[in-house]
Amino acid sequence: MELKVIHSVELPFILNLPNDVYNTEVNFKGSSYHLDLQLSNTKYKVMTTYQGQDAYIEVEEDEIPTLDEDERNNYREKLRTYISWEVKKLFDVTKEMSNNINEETKLNKLQSIVLYNKINYENDLADFS
Secondary structure, eight states: OEEEEEEEEEOSSOOOSOSEEEEEEEEETTEEEEEEEEEESOEEEEEEEETTEEEEEEEEGGGGGGSOHHHHHSOEEEOSOEEEEEEEEEOOOOHHHHHTOOHHHHHHHHHHHHHHTTOOOTTOHHHHO
């Protein structure tokens, strides 16, 4: 299985550099890392719906025509400089590993899903989960 995490941030200012990937060395807690920082000055924030809730996605200016009609018509805000980077990790997950997840962890995950989706649990979240 490959796990990919994308970190992103909109800077509170405009960084006057062209859109590109910048290989950057980062020192953190005594270790040195090389990150490929994707810098963009042409991102837009577009309102969409995710699991029945209003949400926002960031898209490049040239991707706007590929959005569905509702998203193209929704409010768009041009973002300042937007930086993102990916961290990937490969690992093997076995059936034995998934069987070793304790009941408390499973219950906590189910409770999070119920609360996030605003499901009516009738005042007893643990019993409902």
